[in-house]
Amino acid sequence: MEKDFFKTHDTLREIFDHLSDAVYFIDDRGVMLFMNQAAEKLDGYSLEEAEGHTVSELYGLDTDQSPLLTVAAGRKPLHDHTFRYYVNNREVYQICNTFPIELPDGTWGAFSIQKDVTKLKATIEKNIELQKQLFGYQEDIPEKSGKEGKLYTFNDIIGEHPVLKECKNLAYNAAQSDSPIFLCGLTGTGKELFAQSIHSASNRKDATFLAINCAAIPETLLEGLLFGTVKGVYTGATERKGLFEQASGGTLFLDEINSMPLSSQAKLLRVLEEKYVTPLGSNEKIKIDTRIISSCNVFPREAIQKQQIREDLFYRLAVINILIPSLLERKSDIFLLAHHFISLYNVRYKKKILAMEDEVTTFFLDYPWPGNVRQLKYCIECAMNLVNDDEMTIKEKHLPFYLKEESTNTHPTNTFSLDQNFYPLDDDIEKINIPKSKFLKQEPEENSLLGTIRQKEKETIVQTLTKNQGNVSKSARELGLSRQTLVYRMKKFGLK
Known part of the structure; x- marks a missing residue:
């Protein structure tokens, strides 16, 4: 191949220059024939140079060091090969796919498509170091801990709603075996809190608990x-135990498994x-004894259909x-949670907040809480930062500004309702281990608090139905409910 081959093939050169990955061509002597603009920018050389x-x-x-030279000499491709080199006084880490190519003059060369992961590697190393400092990791074990370095227990899961109580009972019973557990819940509902609590209640409680967010780690x-x-096994790799081996005898929590x-x-x-x-890089098989808890923030049926799991x-x-x-399914717990967070931040920020004003309470009951308990926690923390030292109540003006903005918009259904078919291929609700009747059963006997909540919910449904002239489907969308759930609530309140 003549060195000006790409100069006479403008279309081909233009295609390569539009790629974000670096592209290189060499001949059988290792001479550079072509590099695209991404490679020029990465290495600091122009094609002419x-x-x-x-x-x-x-x-x-x-x-032995260059994938291009290795492939040009051996005529065998390299896939997903990681290597590093130094150019213009900087270190570069690359993941490349390199292939042999027969050139127009009958000789053989090689071309390589390379992705720069220098910044990614530095970011990951920095995050690992920060995690070690934050959680007090020992050696290279990214152990997740709860309050004061200890794992959470079921006593830390706050709420008295029957649905949550049933969920806690099931989780406690599940903790007594070593069978894999799959937690399904929306973002912010406390999946890792449940995972830690299960470990703390198990016979593995004195062993290691490790957690990894599958969405946060690159595939490579x-x-x-x-x-x-x-x-x-690759350039810069050290001998390191994997999380399965580190957690052997204990529990490994795979968060957002649908992102793996x-x-x-x-x-x-x-x-x-x-x-x-x-x-x-090894042929050694290492025996493990690790209890697996995994989680998903979408319905498994949907995740399987979309080929995420x-x-x-x-x-x-x-x-x-x-x-x-979700928090929307147990709104009566909002008050317990809010006052727990108020007590927490009173100590942290040296405040003396006693309660929330009625306007805040009403707003919290009306708001759909798409971020669930985590969002409520950060909402209270925001308010506690804005309250003056001489104030003793949280007012509506102290709430994050985006809450009011969001409350005027229609929210999608913020619930993992059982009528949405939890199981991917079977609608038999008994397989979920929680009878549907228990999930949808009536509230406990009304007291002043629950009575207020139920009356407010009824008034909201009536107002929405009246506004939409009795159109149930349209009203359900505005309320952020499924049609079946709204029909159930209407029957519960005696509405026709």
């Missing part, structure tokens, strides 16, 4: 983090079935499954 020079001259790499690093690595790549899910399924892990993996993980209710 690099043309005619070898990879060794430009980057100081030999055949996830398997090494889970299964471990050996030194030299399907290829990694297949390997996870094998680990669960065979009870051993093989570190990356393998169906066979779901059934393996969901031996015991627990549906965590």
Whole structure:
């Protein structure tokens, strides 16, 4: 291939220049034939400066170090290969796919498509270091802890609503076995709080509890983090135990399992079935005894249909499954939670807040809480920061400004209602281990607090139905409920 081949093929060069990844072509002598604009920007060389020079001259790499030279010499491709090099006084980390190519003159060369992960690597290392400092990690164990370095227990789960009580009872019973547990709940409902509480109530409570958010770890690093690595499996890799091995004898919590790549899910399924892990770069099989708790913030049926979760993996993980209710489903707990958070922040911020004004209470009952308990907590924290030292109540003016803005808009259904079919392929509600009658049963006998809540709910439904001239579907959308749920509430209040 002549060195000006790409200059005479403007369309081809333009295509490569539009790619965000760096692209390189070399001949059989290792001479640079072409590099796209992304490569120029990354390395600090222009194409004109690099043309005619070898990879060794430009980057100081030999055949064993350069994927381009390795593939050009051996004519075998390299897939997802990680390597590093130094250029213009800076270190660069790349993940590349490199292939042999026959050039127009009959000789062989190589081309490579490379993704720069230098900043990503630095960010991950920084986050790991911050996590070690924040949670007091020992060695390389990212152990999640609750209050004062201790794991949460069921006593830390606040609420008296029957739905939440049933959920806690089920979780406590599940803690007594070693079967995998699948937690399903919206963002902010307390899935990790439940996971820690289950571990604390189990016979593994004195062993390690580890947690990993599957959505926060890049695919290229996830398997090494889970299964471990050996030194030299890729450039810069050290011998490190995976989370499965670190948590052996204890519990591993896989948060947002629906964000894990399907290829990694297949390997996870094998680990669960065979009870051993093989570190990356090793042939050694390490026996493990790790209790798995996983979570998902969307319905499993939806996740499977969208190919976010393998169906066979779901059934393996969901031996015991627990549906965590949203705050919208247990609004009577808002007062307990709010006063708990007020007490918490009174100590932290040296305040003397005694209560919330009636306008705040009414607003909290009307608001749909899309962020659930976590959002309520941050809402109270915001208000406590805005209250003056001489004030003793939280007023509406102290609430975050976005709450008022959001409350004027229609919110989607903020509930994992059982009528939405929790199971992916079967509508038999008994399989969820919570009878539907218990999930939808009446409130306890009314007292002044619950009576106020029920009356306010009834008035809101009547007003919405009147506004929409009795159109149930339209009213349900405005209320953020499913049609079936609204019909149930209408029957409960004797509305026709």
